[in-house]
Amino acid sequence: MAAAPGAFSLREVLAGFQECVTEQREVLLGPYLCGWRGLVRFLNGLGAIFSFISKDAVAKIQIMENYCGGERREEYRTLQAMVRYELSGGLVDLQRRSAHPDSGCRTVLRLHRALRWLQLFLEGLRTARQDASTSAICTDSYNASLAAYHPWVVRKAAVVAFCTLPSRDAFLEVMNVGGPEEAVEMLGDALPHIRNVYGITQELYEQHHLLDLP
Numbered sequence: 001m002a003a004a005p006g007a008f009s010l011r012e013v014l015a016g017f018q019e020c021v022t023e024q025r026e027v028l029l030g031p032y033l034c035g036w037r038g039l040v041r042f043l044n045g046l047g048a049i050f051s052f053i054s055k056d057a058v059a060k061i062q063i064m065e066n067y068c069g070g071e072r073r074e075e076y077r078t079l080q081a082m083v084r085y086e087l088s089g090g091l092v093d094l095q096r097r098s099a100h101p102d103s104g105c106r107t108v109l110r111l112h113r114a115l116r117w118l119q120l121f122l123e124g125l126r127t128a129r130q131d132a133s134t135s136a137i138c139t140d141s142y143n144a145s146l147a148a149y150h151p152w153v154v155r156k157a158a159v160v161a162f163c164t165l166p167s168r169d170a171f172l173e174v175m176n177v178g179g180p181e182e183a184v185e186m187l188g189d190a191l192p193h194i195r196n197v198y199g200i201t202q203e204l205y206e207q208h209h210l211l212d213l214p
């Protein structure tokens with residue numbers, strides 16, 4: 001599972017989650033989605049068994065990129081602007097998916113829940129013992145976050161895919177940030193920013209009662 005020569009580093013990918021927060025604690029959608037694009041690229045490198053996950057992530061990133069590059073792009077510069085715009089325009093399905101099945105609000109909510117998984121997973125990876133099992137860390141983080149929103153069949157497929165993950169050391173290696181110590185240090189630097197983005201989004205969605213969007 002050695003990283004390909006010239007392969008990109010997870011350090012740059014995670015930097016997207018630092019860059020996306022402004023001084024006013026707004027979340028810029030451009031760098032946020034860039035971070036997600038990088039994560040998907042990384043996920044694809046882990047094997048074809050993860051493609052059912054990356055396909056769904058890509059579909060959601062694409063929906064958001066279309067808004068961000070579309071006619072109303074000004075309204076989609078930040079997460080805060082998007083929520084304001086979509087809610088005031090009645091562009092969000094609140095009860096069931098009907099007229100606006102792919103609103104920015106419901107699409108970001110799925111990514112936001114996955115960001116919680118990422119946070120738990122990277123925290124687990126960072127603090128685990130050297131001989132810890134990546135797949136156990138991944139399964140625990142998944143069960144403590146995303147699993148609650150997935151039907152049985154998705155949960156099963158996810159756990160099967162997790163079993164193929166390499167050992168902790170090999171996983172830290174494919175992150176391509178140097179040796180295990182450097183990778184752990186990088187995670188220590190990156191995690192506060194991921195937590196911050198998660199926290200800001202969570203607060204915004206709570207305020208507007210958007211945490212259960214269909």
Ligand code: 1PZ
Nearest residue numbers: 039040042043052053056057110111114117138146154158
């Ligand atoms: C390192 C190992 C990576 C494990 C990734 C853990 C996430 C498992 C998620 C499995 C879900 C895949 C199938 C898609 C399910 C969709 O139904 C849901 C809800 O969307 P809706 O149906 O309401 O439109 N989609 C999601 O929950 C979004 C999942 C995004 C996952 C992104 C993972 C990025 C991984 C980065 C790896 C470093």
